[in-house]
Amino acid sequence: xxxxxxxxxxxxxxxxxxxxxxxxxxxxxxxxxxxxxxxxxxxxxxxxxxxxxxxxxxxxxxxxxxxxxxxxxxxxxxxxxxxxxxxxxxxxxxxxxxxxxxxxxxxxxxxxxxxxxxxxxxxxxxxxxxxxxxxxxxxxxxxxxxxxxxxxxxxxxxxxxxxxxxxxxxxxxxxxxxxxxxxxxxxxxxxx
Amino acid sequence: xxxxxxxxxxxxxxxxxxxxxxxxxxxxxxxxxxxxxxxxxxxxxxxxxxxxxxxxxxxxxxxxxxxxxxxxxxxxxxxxxxxxxxxxxxxxxxxxxxxxxxxxxxxxxxxxxxxxxxxxxxxxxxxxxxxxxxxxxxxxxxxxxxxxxxxxxxxxxxxxxxxxxxxxxxxxxxxxxxxxxxxxxxxxxxxx
DNA sequence: AATTTTATTGAACAGTTGTACAATAAAATT
DNA sequence: AATTTTATTGTACAACTGTTCAATAAAATT
Numbered sequence: 376x377x378x379x380x381x382x383x384x385x386x387x388x389x390x391x392x393x394x395x396x397x398x399x400x401x402x403x404x405x406x407x408x409x410x411x412x413x414x415x416x417x418x419x420x421x422x423x424x425x426x427x428x429x430x431x432x433x434x435x436x437x438x439x440x441x442x443x444x445x446x447x448x449x450x451x452x453x454x455x456x457x458x459x460x461x462x463x464x465x466x467x468x469x470x471x472x473x474x475x476x477x478x479x480x481x482x483x484x485x486x487x488x489x490x491x492x493x494x495x496x497x498x499x500x501x502x503x504x505x506x507x508x509x510x511x512x513x514x515x516x517x518x519x520x521x522x523x524x525x526x527x528x529x530x531x532x533x534x535x536x537x538x539x540x541x542x543x544x545x546x547x548x549x550x551x552x553x554x555x556x557x558x559x560x561x562x563x564x565x566x567x
Numbered sequence: 568x569x570x571x572x573x574x575x576x577x578x579x580x581x582x583x584x585x586x587x588x589x590x591x592x593x594x595x596x597x598x599x600x601x602x603x604x605x606x607x608x609x610x611x612x613x614x615x616x617x618x619x620x621x622x623x624x625x626x627x628x629x630x631x632x633x634x635x636x637x638x639x640x641x642x643x644x645x646x647x648x649x650x651x652x653x654x655x656x657x658x659x660x661x662x663x664x665x666x667x668x669x670x671x672x673x674x675x676x677x678x679x680x681x682x683x684x685x686x687x688x689x690x691x692x693x694x695x696x697x698x699x700x701x702x703x704x705x706x707x708x709x710x711x712x713x714x715x716x717x718x719x720x721x722x723x724x725x726x727x728x729x730x731x732x733x734x735x736x737x738x739x740x741x742x743x744x745x746x747x748x749x750x751x752x753x754x755x756x757x758x759x
Numbered sequence: 760a761a762t763t764t765t766a767t768t769g770a771a772c773a774g775t776t777g778t779a780c781a782a783t784a785a786a787a788t789t
Numbered sequence: 790a791a792t793t794t795t796a797t798t799g800t801a802c803a804a805c806t807g808t809t810c811a812a813t814a815a816a817a818t819t
Contacts, residue, residue, distance in 0.1 A: 380765080380766070380815090380816065380817080381815085381816065381817095382765085382766050382767070382814090382815060382816065383766070386766080386767080404687070407804090407805065407806085408805080408806070408807090409804080409805055409806080410805090417767080417768095418767060418768050418769070419768095419769095419805095419806090419807095420767070420768065420769075420770095420808095420809095421766075421767050421768075423806095423807070423808075424766070424767075425766095427807090490688070491688070492687065492688055492689045492692065493687045493688065493689060494687065494688055495596070495684065495685045495686065495687060495688070496682070496683070496684055496685065496686055496687070496688055496690075496691055497684045497685060498688075499688055499691065500684065500731075503731070524732060525729055525732050525748040525751075525752055526751075526752050526755055526756075528728040528729060528731055528732035529725045529726075529728045529729050529732075529752045529756075530725070530728070530756075531728055532724045532725055532727055532728025532729075532731060533721045533722070533724055533725035533728060534721075535724055535728075536720040536721045536722070536723055536724025536725060536727075537717055537720060537721050537724075539692075539695070539720055539724060540716060540717050540720035540721075556717040559717075559718075560717055560718050560721045561756070563718055564718075564721075564722075564753070564756055564757070565756070565757050572785090572786065572787080572795075572796070573785085573786065573787095574784090574785060574786065574795085574796050574797070575796070578796080578797080599774095599775065599776085600775080600776070600777090601774080601775060601776080602775095609797080609798095610797060610798050610799075611775095611776090611777095611798095612778095612779095612797070612798065612799080612800095613796075613797050613798075615776095615777070615778080616796070616797075617796095619777090
């Protein structure tokens with residue numbers, strides 16, 4: 376039952392800050408271990424004591440964000456505007472699905488990295504799994520149906536598809552716009 | 568109008584073979600330039616004359632596979648079994664959409680790499696764009712509609728979602744099974 | 760407050776990276 | 790067949806990697 380060692384806390388905080396700073400100028404795979412340690416003012420040996428590569432630091436970061444994603448799914452409908460709820464287009468749509476865009480916008484800078492080229496696919500899959508497990512959670516009101524796993528992966532990645540498109544247009548559109556795009560898309564598919 | 572220099576052809580072939588060999592034992596990001604050159608029996612300087620990093624070699628490889636993907640979209644329906652065509656479930660489904668699973672199965676070993684962790688997201692997006700442009704190509708019988716870009720990205724990534732799930736179950740299911748999963752999924756969505 | 764535990768440091772090592780350049784060999788061009 | 794072009798080689802260099810280890814400093818435990 377030992378608490379966190381203060382030395383470790385201090386070291387990791389320094390590394391986090393250094394990474395955040397460096398990520399503004401260069402992509403993750405281009406950040407060297409020695410570079411990061413220089414920026415964080417820690418010994419290179421210390422880094423290798425805690426991590427194996429720079430990506431591991433980012434992974435820790437990532438887990439914090441995913442935590443927010445999961446919490447945001449559990450919160451009530453506060454992120455949905457009254458305007459949207461009134462909109463008849465939403466009559467069929469589970470508002471839980473829609474909260475994802477709000478989360479992405481909240482961590483916009485972060486998702487710029489996640490969705491950028493040259494980061495390992497690992498992060499994409501972590502994002503994928505986080506969303507997917509929420510889909511399953513929602514539908515678990517019934518029983519978990521093994522045969523539906525393809526449906527979950529289809530829907531999950533479809534939503535990420537919209538987010539990829541959003542990212543490519545530099546997150547210009549609003550969260551509300553994205554919700555509308557989702558509804559329109561689902562309507563179009565229904566008509567196939 | 569100069570043809571390919573025979574020296575270059577020979578060198579690149581050696582690098583391709585070396586990479587293919589090394590990829591059986593380790594992941595792409597763990598393959599060192601010097602390692603690849605040792606395996607290919609070429610000078611490290613030669614490598615840097617043609618490429619910047621190991622990933623560039625893989626990217627060249629990738630473009631060949633994508634070429635097949637695009638060609639397979641242009642071929643007639645020969646990859647769809649008679650059984651499927653008879654199946655009433657397919658009455659609504661454009662067979663062009665479905666050919667993607669055949670292509671993935673054909674290059675199964677390759678897509679094991681593409682979809683694995685730790686490869687850069689670049690390859691994912693190249694795959695994404697290749698499929699997406701085929702979607703647009705198909706619907707261009709009408710006019711290209713800018714407002715539909717979210718629909719295209721939604722559908723494209725949804726299909727890849729199925730392929731991710733397929734990959735995770737180690738490509739055990741047959742191409743026909745995947746076609747059926749797609750139809751079932753679309754039917755389920757239609758009922759939302 | 761004294762003792763134990765352990766995170767951090769600094770130094771050293773062989774191997775890798777990315778770059779540069781002159782020498783050479785091989786291909787293309789005339 | 791002679792000449793031009795250029796891909797490949799070998800070498801060198803400073804910086805980075807990944808690992809190991811003893812010394813030290815800092816925190817936790819008694």
